[in-house]
Structures are given as structure tokens and as C-alpha cells.
Amino acid sequence: MIWPKFKDWIDERYDIAELKKLAKSKLIPQHRYDFLYYTGGITLFLFILQFITGMLLAFYYIPHIDFAYESIIDIVTKINMGWFFRSLHHWGAQLCIVFVFIHLFGTLLVKSYRKPRELLWVTGFILLVISIFFGLSGYLMLWDERAFAAVRVATGGAGALPFVGSFIKIFLRGGVDVSGDTLTRFYAFHVSILPLLSLLLIGLHLLFVQYHGMSTPVSLEKKEHKEEPFFPNVFYKDMMIWLVVLGVVVTLAILLPPEIGKKANALAPPPEGIKPEWYFLFLLETLKLFPGIIWGFNGETIAIVCVSIGIFFFFLIPFLDRKSSRGEKSPIFTIIAVVYLLYFITMTLVGFLS
Amino acid sequence: MKIKLFLQIIISLLSFPLVPFRVRRRESGSFKFQNSILSLCLFWVALFFFVIKPLAFAEEKIPVFPSTPVEAYTIYASLAVFWLAIIGLIVIIKMKLNEIDRIQKLGIDKEDNEAPLLD
Numbered sequence: 001m002i003w004p005k006f007k008d009w010i011d012e013r014y015d016i017a018e019l020k021k022l023a024k025s026k027l028i029p030q031h032r033y034d035f036l037y038y039t040g041g042i043t044l045f046l047f048i049l050q051f052i053t054g055m056l057l058a059f060y061y062i063p064h065i066d067f068a069y070e071s072i073i074d075i076v077t078k079i080n081m082g083w084f085f086r087s088l089h090h091w092g093a094q095l096c097i098v099f100v101f102i103h104l105f106g107t108l109l110v111k112s113y114r115k116p117r118e119l120l121w122v123t124g125f126i127l128l129v130i131s132i133f134f135g136l137s138g139y140l141m142l143w144d145e146r147a148f149a150a151v152r153v154a155t156g157g158a159g160a161l162p163f164v165g166s167f168i169k170i171f172l173r174g175g176v177d178v179s180g181d182t183l184t185r186f187y188a189f190h191v192s193i194l195p196l197l198s199l200l201l202i203g204l205h206l207l208f209v210q211y212h213g214m215s216t217p218v219s220l221e222k223k224e225h226k227e228e229p230f231f232p233n234v235f236y237k238d239m240m241i242w243l244v245v246l247g248v249v250v251t252l253a254i255l256l257p258p259e260i261g262k263k264a265n266a267l268a269p270p271p272e273g274i275k276p277e278w279y280f281l282f283l284l285e286t287l288k289l290f291p292g293i294i295w296g297f298n299g300e301t302i303a304i305v306c307v308s309i310g311i312f313f314f315f316l317i318p319f320l321d322r323k324s325s326r327g328e329k330s331p332i333f334t335i336i337a338v339v340y341l342l343y344f345i346t347m348t349l350v351g352f353l354s
Numbered sequence: 355m356k357i358k359l360f361l362q363i364i365i366s367l368l369s370f371p372l373v374p375f376r377v378r379r380r381e382s383g384s385f386k387f388q389n390s391i392l393s394l395c396l397f398w399v400a401l402f403f404f405v406i407k408p409l410a411f412a413e414e415k416i417p418v419f420p421s422t423p424v425e426a427y428t429i430y431a432s433l434a435v436f437w438l439a440i441i442g443l444i445v446i447i448k449m450k451l452n453e454i455d456r457i458q459k460l461g462i463d464k465e466d467n468e469a470p471l472l473d
Contacts, residue, residue: 257418
């Protein structure tokens with residue numbers, strides 16, 4: 001009895017039928033690469049999951065150098081289901097970054113970035129950077145020796161950039177070394193600045209997707225292909241995939257809860273065999289390739305500059321790939337995309353196995 | 355892990371000083387004395403490496419998962435039920451999707467503008 005009345009109440013105020021019509025009019029192309037359309041949806045779902053679990057953890061987490069570690073132990077050992085939500089947050093973050101990368105390389109390989117979707121690429125790329133910074137800032141929240149050493153290395157690496165490096169390092173650390181100020185700053189980034197930025201960018205990204213519609217690969221653009229309405233067909237398929245992803249995250253959270261190391265100590269040496277999070281491994285392995293001194297210059301600075309140039313070129317691909325923007329095939333950029341992908345996978349594996 | 359523990363127990367037991375005495379009753383006195391010293395050393399070494407050292411230098415691990423068997427059983431059973439629920443929901447959504455596809459193929463989901471209005 002309440003539901004029809006509520007529906008009428010809404011119908012009187014908002015044109016729901018028009019919204020439904022709009023959702024039904026949105027058509028999604030069907031082709032052999034259409035599975036890539038779902039990677040964006042999965043990433044969005046994982047972002048939502050991160051927001052929910054993050055809010056629950058924030059109820060109990062204390063962002064202070066003396067209590068951060070203890071509060072995490074309390075969450076895991078004393079709070080009802082605390083261990084589960086922490087584990088869910090951890091695995092949600094890992095899978096979120098995995099799917100951001102899959103979405104990114106999928107976009108790159110089928111050239112969905114081409115004109116007029118350059119801004120979609122730009123917003124997506126910034127979202128990737130934000131996701132990685134989310135990971136780094138969240139990692140420090142634990143305040144154990146591994147997190148401490150990883151953040152020291154990461155912020156130290158940023159400090160090797162010429163001209164702006166020392167400013168970035170001091171800005172991130174809130175001082176000369178990683179300390180309680182760093183924890184406060186990273187907490188502020190993790191729970192307020194980055195979520196706000198990511199909400200804004202996700203909104204923009206979705207707005208651009210709705211505005212331009214779904215892209216089709218260059219090779220299939222001129223061929224005839226089937227289309228299906230977003231609502232209800234693709235919407236229901238999205239629901240099914242999201243359910244499976246939720247099942248996977250929950251299973252990982254239960255079977256492989258993340259460990260907690262010793263409390264961070266600024267004066268203690270870093271633990272042996274320390275490795276950063278998996279998405280930083282390719283950067284670390286790249287830095288290892290460079291010798292300490294190259295032609296009298298600092299090798300680390302040269303390495304960081306080379307990596308930055310590589311990432312900047314990657315970011316500029318939609319603006320450099322003129323052929324695909326004209327609707328022509330551009331094999332050079334396909335090769336470049338494959339090289340980037342192979343390099344990323346290989347160096348991550350090398351870093352993981354070494 | 356269990357095999358390692360079993361071997362550690364066997365080595366510790368065999369190196370206990372009383373065992374050689376009983377096994378080697380027929381050996382001469384000097385041999386007995388040497389054996390007892392040797393087995394005593396072996397026993398203390400085994401005790402140190404297999405019992406004292408792991409206890410003394412073990413890193414205190416923080417339990418990140420409920421440790422009681424009842425809780426663990428409840429969690430794994432809940433996970434199985436959760437997956438069953440997910441599979442059930444997927445089956446229902448798939449049936450719904452098939453029905454939508456059937457209606458769309460028949461073309462009866464589209465509004466017929468020429469249909470006569472009924473008052």
C-alpha cells in the first residue's frame with residue numbers, strides 16, 4: 001500500500017518515465033571486445049565498496065603516531081567483524097587497482113581514447129593516479145615497519161625529481177623524514193582530499209561516457225554490428241558481474257586476511273626483503289636498471305626523469321595518435337600499447353619473483 | 355608443517371640422555387660415558403633449536419582471523435551460503451534477462467503508436 005503511494009508521490013514531482021525512456025534509448029554496441037565495457041563498471045563498483053568499508057574503518061581508526069597501529073589491532077581483534085571489513089578494504093583496493101589497469105590498457109588497445117573522447121582518457125588517467133595515491137596513503141595508515149619503509153622509499157623517489165622533487169618530498173612528508181606529520185597528511189589525503197577529487201572525476205568521467213556514448217574499436221567501426229539497450233539488458237549483466245566480483249572480494253578477504261607487521265620505528269633499520277605494493281614494482285625494477293652515476297650525474301635522478309617522460313608520453317597518446325582520430329588504423333600506437341603492457345607485466349613479475 | 359613437527363619430536367626424543375643408556379647396555383664404561391655426554395649435548399642442542407629458540411625468538415603474530423574453531427567454522431559456512439546466494443541471484447537475473455530477450459525478439463516491448471486508445 002505504501003509503495004504505490006510513494007511511487008505516485010515521486011511521479012508527481014519527477015518525470016521517471018522520461019528517465020526510463022532515456023536509459024532504454026542508450027544503446028551499447030555488441031562485438032567481440034564488448035567485455036571491456038564491463039571493466040569500467042567493475043571499477044566503479046569496487047570504488048563504492050571502498051567508500052563503504054573505508055567509512056566503517058574510519059569510525060575506529062585513530063590517525064595519531066602513538067595510537068594508529070594500536071587502533072588497527074583493536075579493529076582486527078576487538079571490534080565485531082572488524083578483521084573482515086579491514087580485509088575487505090584491503091582486497092577491494094587491490095582488485096580496484098587491477099581493474100583500473102585492465103580498463104586503462106583495454107582502452108589503449110581498442111583506441112577508445114580517440115577523438116572526441118580525449119577528455120575521457122584524461123579523467124581516467126587522473127583517476128588511476130588518484131587510485132595509486134589512495135593505495136600509498138592507505139598503506140601508511142597501518143603504521144607498521146613495512147608501510148613506514150615503503151612510504152620512505154616512495155616519497156624519497158619523488159624527491160629525486162629535479163627542481164620540484166625536494167618540494168614534493170617535503171610536502172608529502174610534512175617534514176624532512178616520514179613522521180607523525182606524514183601520517184596526519186596521508187590521513188587527510190586518504191579520507192577527504194582524494195575521495196572528493198575522485199568523486200568529482202568519476203562524475204565527470206561518467207558524464208563524458210553518457211555524452212559521447214560507448215566507443216567501438218576502429219576495426220569494427222565501419223562494419224555493421226548489433227546493439228542492445230543499456231537498460232535493462234546491460235544493466236542486468238552488470239549486476240551479475242558485480243555479484244561475482246563481490247563474491248571474489250569476500251572470499252579473498254576471508255581466506256587471505258592481510259598480516260600486520262611490527263610497529264614502525266623510525267630509528268630501526270628497514271626489514272629485510274622489503275617490497276612495495278605490487279603496482280610500484282615495475283617502477284622499482286626500472287630504477288634498479290640504472291647505475292648509481294651516469295656521466296657524472298645522479299643515476300636515480302636520471303631514472304626518475306626517464307620514468308616520468310615515459311608516463312607523460314603515455315598520458316599524451318590520445319593527442320599524438322592522429323590516425324586513429326581520423327578513423328584509420330594506427331599500428332604504431334598498437335605496438336606502443338603492447339610494449340607498455342608487456343613492460344608493465346614483465347617488470348612487475350620480475351619484482352615479485354626477485 | 356605436521357611432518358616437520360613430527361621429525362622434531364622424534365629427534366628430540368632420540369637425543370634424550372636416557373635412550374642411549376638403555377639401547378647400548380652392552381657397551382663398555384668409557385663408551386657409555388662418551389655416549390652419555392654426546393647425547394646430553396645433542397639433547398640440549400635439539401631442545402634449544404626446536405623448543406627454546408622458536409619460543410624465545412618467535413615473532414609475535416597478531417591474529418588477523420578469528421582463532422577459535424567454532425568461529426572459523428561459522429565463517430566458512432557463511433561463505434558457502436553467501437556463494438549459494440550469489441549463484442541463486444545470478445540464476446534469477448539470467449532467467450529475467452532471457453525473458454527480456456524473448457520479449458524484445460517478439461517486439462512487444464515497444465510502444466505501438468497506432469494502437470487505438472481505450473477509454
